[in-house]
Amino acid sequence: MVRGLSQWTKTLSFPARISPQKSSKDTKFYVNTSNTSLANDKIDRTPIIIDETLHNPEAEKALMGSIVYCIHHKDGCKWSDELRRLKAHLNTCKHDAVSCNNRCGAMIPRLLMEDHLKYTCAQRRTRCDFCTKDFTGQTLEKHEGLCGYEPLYCENKCGMKIQRRNVEQHKLSECGKRLVACRYCFKEFVFDTLEVHHTKCGHFPVACPHRCETEFLPREDLEIHLKDHCTTHLLSCSFKDAGCRFKGNRLTLDRHMEESTKMHLSLMCSVVTKQHHQITSLKSVMNKLSINYTGTLIWKVSDYGAKMTEAKTKEGMELISPPFYTNQYGYKLQASIFLNGNGTGENTHLSTYIKILPGEYDSLLRWPFAHSVSFTIFDQMTQVEKACNIVESFIPDPTWKNFQRPSREPDSLGFGFPRFISHEMIKKRHFVKDDTIFIRVKVDPSKIVAV
Numbered sequence: 001m002v003r004g005l006s007q008w009t010k011t012l013s014f015p016a017r018i019s020p021q022k023s024s025k026d027t028k029f030y031v032n033t034s035n036t037s038l039a040n041d042k043i044d045r046t047p048i049i050i051d052e053t054l055h056n057p058e059a060e061k062a063l064m065g066s067i068v069y070c071i072h073h074k075d076g077c078k079w080s081d082e083l084r085r086l087k088a089h090l091n092t093c094k095h096d097a098v099s100c101n102n103r104c105g106a107m108i109p110r111l112l113m114e115d116h117l118k119y120t121c122a123q124r125r126t127r128c129d130f131c132t133k134d135f136t137g138q139t140l141e142k143h144e145g146l147c148g149y150e151p152l153y154c155e156n157k158c159g160m161k162i163q164r165r166n167v168e169q170h171k172l173s174e175c176g177k178r179l180v181a182c183r184y185c186f187k188e189f190v191f192d193t194l195e196v197h198h199t200k201c202g203h204f205p206v207a208c209p210h211r212c213e214t215e216f217l218p219r220e221d222l223e224i225h226l227k228d229h230c231t232t233h234l235l236s237c238s239f240k241d242a243g244c245r246f247k248g249n250r251l252t253l254d255r256h257m258e259e260s261t262k263m264h265l266s267l268m269c270s271v272v273t274k275q276h277h278q279i280t281s282l283k284s285v286m287n288k289l290s291i292n293y294t295g296t297l298i299w300k301v302s303d304y305g306a307k308m309t310e311a312k313t314k315e316g317m318e319l320i321s322p323p324f325y326t327n328q329y330g331y332k333l334q335a336s337i338f339l340n341g342n343g344t345g346e347n348t349h350l351s352t353y354i355k356i357l358p359g360e361y362d363s364l365l366r367w368p369f370a371h372s373v374s375f376t377i378f379d380q381m382t383q384v385e386k387a388c389n390i391v392e393s394f395i396p397d398p399t400w401k402n403f404q405r406p407s408r409e410p411d412s413l414g415f416g417f418p419r420f421i422s423h424e425m426i427k428k429r430h431f432v433k434d435d436t437i438f439i440r441v442k443v444d445p446s447k448i449v450a451v
Helices: 057-064 083-090 110-120 137-143 164-173 191-198 219-229 250-259 261-290 304-313 423-428
Strands: 026-030 047-051 067-069 080-082 097-099 107-109 125-127 134-136 151-153 161-163 179-181 188-190 205-207 216-218 296-302 332-338 349-357 372-377 390-394 415-422 436-444
Touching: 057 083, 067 083, 080 083, 107 110, 134 137, 151 164, 161 164, 179 191, 188 191, 205 219, 216 219, 250 261, 296 304, 296 332, 332 436, 349 372, 349 423, 349 436, 372 415, 390 415, 415 423
Parallel strands: none
Antiparallel strands: 026 047, 067 080, 097 107, 125 134, 151 161, 179 188, 205 216, 296 436, 332 349, 349 415, 372 390, 372 436
16 A cells, blocks of 8 residues: 655656655655555555656556555545545545635535535625624624624523613613612612512602691601691590590690599509509519528628627617528528627627517427527638638527417517627637628528537
């Protein structure tokens, strides 16, 4: 086979697309010297040396009889035959490039000529799909993107398609997504939301719902109009919450207020009485919620200095704690202290006592009272581990009157320690801090020995 030949030598007429490999004196052609089939890929590449100065008909005949492929075999042409027939084949080969029939200057393979003439040739005649005008291929490319009849989607994304020539008109007056100013408040809104805005716009004109002489007024002024100016709007009496059921227009309401003073006063007195009962009931509930049912009272006595000074000038001054219970249905107790002492501790000690008060569940409890009671005054040192609290406790004597079921007028003093802690000890330690002392009274039903 012969490959790569591009022109004829001086003595042989070769096809124009076969290129020889030339040296300075000889021309070499690669031919198939054996008569192999086209399917055989093994090629005898023995060079034939032809002297260009000699005319050798036999060599020319042998060469022109060699079997060759079409020069476009890589593009898909399957033709193969003697070299002398290559030129004739190229005149009809579908893969060979020829000048465009419309003389646009392009070289196009015959196989692609039909598509070229129809779709890509600059000189083809074609028609715009939108305006139906005729153009050449070159002018159509310039026309595309400018045709006024081409449908385009609206830039505002309203979803509509509009011809290019009508786009501006659509954006100005037809698009549902265009910005439009409210003619009442002058704020801008998307057109398709403007109607919803009008239902809320404060400047939108509305009619009085009571059909008074005022025709239209801004929505934001309607409430003031109904309250202060509308002559047909029915108004309730100012004492409606107190029980007055009168309703009338502005003129009759003023007359009613002048003529019904005594009735309104009576209604208000009734309301005050009801509120007083409610307040009393709420106070009772609050007091119950704040009652201590734990059996342990932490009593904070503030303004210690002022109260001690008063106790020294006022003999027998007793401070009373809030009442507390041993449990929710238990004994009701109350503590008391004498800052300047009482009995044997007067002027030298702080005295502490506890007494039993009449309770709601006394008839269900065991008597005499037998729980152990302890008193503690807290040392308020910053270093807690070094604090030294004073504790005194006792177990009630069942024979003592103080621990029997109390009457409605309980013992005024109770039982305790007249010399609980000396004034001298109070000064030495940190029992008073920030002018405050803390005393704990604890009732423990499990203890049978005082601790």
